[in-house]
Amino acid sequence: xxxxxxxxxxxxxxxxxxxxxxxxxxxxxxxxxxxxxxxxxxxxxxxxxxxxxxxxxxxxxxxxxxxxxxxxxxxxxxxxxxxxxxxxxxxxxxxxxxxxxxxxxxxxxxxxxxxxxxxxxxxxxxxxxxxxxxxxxxxxxxxxxxxxxxxxxxxxxxxxxxxxxxxxxxxxxxxxxxxxxxxxxxxxxxxxxxxxxxxxxxxxxxxxxxxxxxxxxxxxxxxxxxxxxxxxxxxxxxxxxxxxxxxxxxxxxxxxxxxxxxxxxxxxxxxxxxxx
Amino acid sequence: xxxxxxxxxxxxxxxxxxxxxxxxxxxxxxxxxxxxxxxxxxxxxxxxxxxxxxxxxxxxxxxxxxxxxxxxxxxxxxxxxxxxxxxxxxxxxxxxxxxxxxxxxxxxxxxxxxxxxxxxxxxxxxxxxxxxxxxxxxxxxxxxxxxxxxxxxxxxxxxxxxxxxxxxxxxxxxxxxxxxxxxxxxxxxxxxxxxxxxxxxxxxxxxxxxxxxxxxxxxxxxxxxxxxxxxxxxxxxxxxxxxxxxxxxxxxxxxxxxxxxxxxxxxxxxxxxxxxxxxxxxxxxxxxxxxxxx
Ligand SMILES: Nc1ncnc2c1ncn2[C@@H]1O[C@H](COP(=O)(O)OP(=O)(O)OP(=O)(O)O)[C@@H](O)[C@H]1O
Ligand SMILES: [Mg+2]
Numbered sequence: 001x002x003x004x005x006x007x008x009x010x011x012x013x014x015x016x017x018x019x020x021x022x023x024x025x026x027x028x029x030x031x032x033x034x035x036x037x038x039x040x041x042x043x044x045x046x047x048x049x050x051x052x053x054x055x056x057x058x059x060x061x062x063x064x065x066x067x068x069x070x071x072x073x074x075x076x077x078x079x080x081x082x083x084x085x086x087x088x089x090x091x092x093x094x095x096x097x098x099x100x101x102x103x104x105x106x107x108x109x110x111x112x113x114x115x116x117x118x119x120x121x122x123x124x125x126x127x128x129x130x131x132x133x134x135x136x137x138x139x140x141x142x143x144x145x146x147x148x149x150x151x152x153x154x155x156x157x158x159x160x161x162x163x164x165x166x167x168x169x170x171x172x173x174x175x176x177x178x179x180x181x182x183x184x185x186x187x188x189x190x191x192x193x194x195x196x197x198x199x200x201x202x203x204x205x206x207x208x209x210x211x212x213x214x215x216x217x218x219x220x221x222x223x224x225x226x227x228x229x230x231x232x233x234x235x236x237x238x239x240x241x242x243x244x245x246x247x248x249x250x251x252x253x254x255x256x257x258x259x260x261x262x263x264x265x266x267x268x269x270x271x272x273x274x275x276x
Numbered sequence: 277x278x279x280x281x282x283x284x285x286x287x288x289x290x291x292x293x294x295x296x297x298x299x300x301x302x303x304x305x306x307x308x309x310x311x312x313x314x315x316x317x318x319x320x321x322x323x324x325x326x327x328x329x330x331x332x333x334x335x336x337x338x339x340x341x342x343x344x345x346x347x348x349x350x351x352x353x354x355x356x357x358x359x360x361x362x363x364x365x366x367x368x369x370x371x372x373x374x375x376x377x378x379x380x381x382x383x384x385x386x387x388x389x390x391x392x393x394x395x396x397x398x399x400x401x402x403x404x405x406x407x408x409x410x411x412x413x414x415x416x417x418x419x420x421x422x423x424x425x426x427x428x429x430x431x432x433x434x435x436x437x438x439x440x441x442x443x444x445x446x447x448x449x450x451x452x453x454x455x456x457x458x459x460x461x462x463x464x465x466x467x468x469x470x471x472x473x474x475x476x477x478x479x480x481x482x483x484x485x486x487x488x489x490x491x492x493x494x495x496x497x498x499x500x501x502x503x504x505x506x507x508x509x510x511x512x513x514x515x516x517x518x519x520x521x522x523x524x525x526x527x528x529x530x531x532x533x534x535x536x537x538x539x540x541x542x543x544x545x546x547x548x549x550x551x552x553x554x555x556x557x558x559x560x561x562x563x564x565x566x567x568x569x570x
Contacts, residue, residue: 013292067291177369183331184370187362188432189354189386206382209372213418 024142315493
């Protein structure tokens, strides 16, 4: 019955590590940077470098490789489908490896499918590394700070961050509640995984109604509790933890630049600069 | 009859959040038994009872219902759940229908019963928890008080006509009158229909009053198990586990400390009354006037 938990991508893993201690802004911007680099990669060597880099960050963040892979499991399905599409519907022509009726598999298409699929995995892996090592509070703090300059053009940075904090805070609660209500209804003979599509959709009503009722009840209680403690929006609020950029953040930024340089700069250019 | 053999349950195995909630739990619940399960918060009570109707699968060990392994491939878990009714903590959170009648009828409808039979069972179940079907039936469950919602949820289980009723803290968060009323309804049912009852509770008084046997859990292990009186005979041990004894037992202990020779093993108010009267009679037999008990 714990299958819902299996779907929770990249749940924060509390630990003491240099990666955990990085400023959340560094991690947010760094992740975006990495995503860009992954998209820009054209070579297998580039993917290999990025894989090694992410593995290094995971190790530095004290995340076990087995656990990290489990977090990626749902993505593997998606990637599998993407690869199949590329292979089946890709360009015709090239070296034919396999042919049966209308199905033609060429070496070029297979290689492209695997390449794009793997790139997709790396994309998710990059973001997952961030969520593994950054608590939701830090994440929203970082986001608020990054959005602050845009307040002048009407971006409600604080409110957005607060909404995100609350949403993130209650997602696990919602999952737990879903599980409990499902079990409670199963105790009354409900079936969620059997029958026709229509029957399954109907079976969701006994789950969704209590879930929504519970969410509203909780929202009410939360609003009341916040007001009772004098919460009045973002102006003039001080923080318990001030964000500070430290040396390790510069080190991380340097590492990210280096990875980008290695991956994105074509080998010929490298040779021209370094080799001579 | 339910039998657990070496049941171990590990939540989120293989993740950094891995938690062993039950470890090597063995126990037996006979037909017609009334068993209490006590233990501090987080000791695994809820986890344990969810194994008894197959909602959770043990990580290791087996659960038998009438000598059939309920997690065997060929067993219809829905039938197990019909026979072993499980009331969750805060069951009022699972109500969803537009009317009380429809909500209580959810279980019977899932059993595939005819509409007439569903109606009949619904009305009977509501009456069994002390709610008039004519008055409460057409109302929205969300318009009821907490205690009434709780009773509707219990009726929802009773309408499935289980042989065994497992109640996970059925009276948590209710006022004393509702608490008493709900437990009384349950005991009346037990006596009328010979139901087997498993009561998970933080109220030592309720457990002492209703249960014949008690199982004590501590951090996922069974640390004591036996007749209620024996389990409550060792208050120091229970206190070390974060538990107490019934208030009257505590009262009797204090009396003995002050030199009043009441029986040490009283569990209910009635027993305490008799024990004190016995002492007074004994004192009266020896002395002209009974001494006042402090
Ligand atoms: N879904 C879950 N995932 C991970 N750990 C869990 C889960 N459910 C319970 N636990 C853990 O298992 C242990 C036993 O929990 P359980 O709910 O069975 O305790 P309990 O005795 O019912 O407590 P309470 O008296 O508070 O209801 C606890 O330490 C709890 O944190
Ligand atoms: Mg519990």
